[in-house]
Amino acid sequence: MTTKTTVSGAEIPKKGFFAHFGLVPQILLGMILGVALASWSTEAGQSVAMLGALFVKALKAVAPILVFVLVASAIANRKIGGQAKMKPVLVLYLLGTFLAALTAVGASFLFPSSLILSDAQQAVTAPEGIGQVLKGILFQAVDNPVNALLTGNFIGVLTWSIGFGLGLHHANSTTKKVFSDISHGVSHLVTLIIRLAPIGIFGLVAETVATTGFAGLASYGHLLAVLVGSMAFIAFVINPLLVFITTRRNPYPLVLTCLRESGVPAFFTRSSAANIPVNMMLCEKLKLDEDTYSVSIPLGATINMAGAAITITVLTLAAVHTLGIPVDFATAMLLSVVAAICACGASGVAGGSLLLIPLACGLFGIPAEVAMQVVAVGFIIGVVQDSCETALNSSTDVVFTAAVSQRAGA
Template sequence: MVGFNAQIEKHKNYTGSTMSATKTKKLGLTSKIIIGMFTGIILGLLLRNLFPESDFIKEYITEGVLNVIGTIFISSLKMLVVPLVFVSLVCGTCSLSEPSKVGRLGGKTIAFYLFTTAIALSMAILVAVAVHPGNASMVVEGMQFDAKQAPSLSDVLINLVPTNPLHAMSEGNMLQIIIFAVIFGFAISHIGERGARVAALFNDLNEVIMRVVTLIMQLAPYGVFALMAKLALTLGMETFGSVVKYFFVVLGVLLIHAFVVYPTLLKLFSGLNPFTFIRKIRDVQLFAFSTASSNATLPVTIETAEHRMGVDNKIASFTLPLGATINMDGTAIMQGVATVFIAQVFGIELTITDYAMVVITATLASIGTAGVPGVGLIMLAMVLNQVGLPVEGIALIIGVDRLLDMVRTAVNVTGDTVATVVIAKSEGEFDEALFNDTQAGKVAPGFNAEVHAEEHKVNR
C-alpha cells in the first residue's frame, strides 16, 4: 500500500512537473517582438500592394490606428527616460562617495566610448574607400538639403552645465541632466544621516520606475507591430535603387561592428562569453531597431544590464545614460561611409589629412549628438562642411536613411551595454553568475527579476 501511494505521489509529481514545464514553454519577449515585427511588415506590404491609392488605408489605418498605437508606445518609453536617468544616476552616485572613484569611472567610460567610435569611423572609411560605392553619374541637378546648424564644440562644453535643471529635464537635455544628477547624488552622499534618508527614498523610487519599465515591456510586441506596419506602408523605395551599394556598405560595416568588433572587445577586456552577451542583448537591439532612438530604448537597456547582465546599479545608472548621449558608433559609421560616398559622387579627392579630420570631427561631434531619430544627418552636415564637401549630397542618401537609422541605433545600444559590462567587471561591480544564467531577468508571467537577482547575490 505504501509502495502504491508512493507511485501515486511520483505520478502526481511527474504530471505536475510536466504541466509546469508546458506552462513555462510560453513565448518569451524576444519571440513576441520578432513576431510583431514581421507580421507588421507583412501587413504593411500587403495593404500597400493591394490598396496602393486607398485614402481609407492612408487616413484611417496608416495615420490612424497604426500611428496612434506606435506613437503611444514610443511616448510611453520616452515618458520614463528623464525620471529614470535622473533617479538611477542619483542612486548610483550616492554609492560612489569617493571623488576619485567618480572621476575614474567617468574617465573609463568616456575613453571607452571614444575609442570604439574611432574604431567604427576608421573601419567605415577603409571599407568605403575599398568598395567605392559612389559614382559620379549619380549627381542630380538641383538636389538640396537644408542642414540645421550643428553645435560647435565650445557650445557643447558650455551647455554641459544647466542654468535651470528643471528646464533641462523638461527639454530632455541628457548631458545637463547627467551633470546635475551627478552633483546632486554626490552632495547626498556627503551629508551623513540626512543624506542616507534621501538616498533610501531615491532607491525606492528607482525600484518603482524599474517596475513600470517591466510593465511597458509587456506592450512592446504591439507597439513594434504598429511601427513596422506603418513603416512598410510609408517608406519610399524609389530612391533605394540608386544608392543600393551605399546602403549595403553601411549595413555591412554596422553588422561587423555589432557582431565582430564588440564581442572581440568584450572578450579581450572582460574575458566573458560573447555569445551569452549576444543572446541577452537581443531584446534591447529589437527595441532600438523599432524606435530608432537610444534615449527611448534607455529604460530597457538599463533593465537588461542590471537584471540580465549582472551589472550593479551604480555602474549601469552612470554609463548607460552617458552612452545614450555620447556613444554614437552606428552614427559614426554612417558618417564615415557617407563622406566617402558623397566625395566619390562629386568627384572630389580626399587626402589622408581630410580623412583624419573626418575621424576627429565625427568622434568629437558624437559627444553633442542626441540619441533621437535622424540626428545623424545633422552631424553629417557638420562633418561635410569640415572637409569642404557639398552638404547637398545628403539628399542622395536621405531616402534610405530611415532604415539605416534603425540599424545603427541597435548598434549604438549594443556598444553602450558592452562598455557597461566591461567597466563593471573592471570595477568589481559585476555578478558573473547572473550573467551566465540564461534565465536571469527573462520576462515571463510571474517572474520577478529583482528576486532572481537577489538569489544570485546570496548564492555568489
C-alpha cells in the same frame, strides 16, 4: 504559474500565457504581424501607426526621469568600486567610436559610393564647426534642470543628477533610502511600459512597411550596403574583439544577447534616448553593478555613437567621391577623428547624426548647399540607416558596460 521580473529592486509579477515566451519572442511576433498587416493593406498598416507612436512617446517621456533618479540615487548611495568602473567604460566608448569611423573610412575606400546630387535642399540647421558642437554640449550641460527634463536634454539631466547625487551623498541614511525607493518606483513604471513593447513594435513595423515598402530603397542599395556592412563589422568583429581584450572570455554570448534584447527594440524606436529604459532592464537582467550602469547607460546614449560615426564618415566620403576630390591618408585620419568627435555630439534621437554631415564635409571644402543635399540623401535612406545605427549604438552601451563589469568580477 507566476514569475517575477526584478528591475532595480522592484518586483513585477508576470502572469498569463504570453509571459512564458519572454519579451523578445513577443516583439518578434509583433514584427511579423506588423509586416503581414501592412503587406495585406497599406491603409491598415498606417492606421495602427499610433500604437508605435504612443509607445515611443511613453519611453521618451519616462527616460529623462529614469536617468535623473537612477543616477542621483546611485551617486548618493554609491559604492567606491562601482564608480571606479566608469573610467574603463568611458575609454571603450571613445575607442569604439573612433574605430567605427576608421572602419567606415576603409570601407568607403574599398567600395566607393556615388550620390545623385540635385538642387533639392533640406530646410535644416546644421552646426558650422567643431567649436559650435563643443559649445552646444557645454550649454546643454548647464541647462535649467526642469527644462532639461522636459526637453529630454540628457547631457543636462546627467549634469544635474550627478550634482544632486553628490549633494545627497552626505545626507542621512533615511533620506538616501527614500530617494532609492523613488528610483525603484520609477523603474517599476518603466517595466510596465516596456511590457507593451510588442504592441508598440507592431505599430512601428506596420507603419514603416506601409509607408516605405520593400523596394523604395533599391536605388541606394550600394550606399546602404557600405553603411550597414560597416555597422555589422563593428557589431560582430570590432566590439567582440574589444570585449575579449577586456574580459579574456568568449565575447559572442554577450554580444548576441545585447543585439537581440537591446538592438532589436532600438532598431524600431530609432532613438538611443527611448531605448535607455530597455538597456536598464537588460543590465538588471545581466546582474550588472547598478552603480555603474545607472551612469554608463545614459552616458552611452549621449557619447557612445559608433553608428553615427559610420554614417557621418560614409556619407561624407560618398560626396567626396562623387565630386572627385582627392583624399590622402592624413586627411582620412583627420576625418576619423572629426567624425568621432561629431558623433559624440550627435543627438540621441532619430536622424540626429545626419545634421553633423555638413561639418565633416567642411574638411574637404564642400559647400553647404551640396552638403545639405547629402543630408537629404541621408533622410531618404534613414528608414534603414538610422534603424541600424541606433541598434548598434544602443546595444553597444550594454556590451561595453557588461564587459567592464565582468572584468571587475573576474
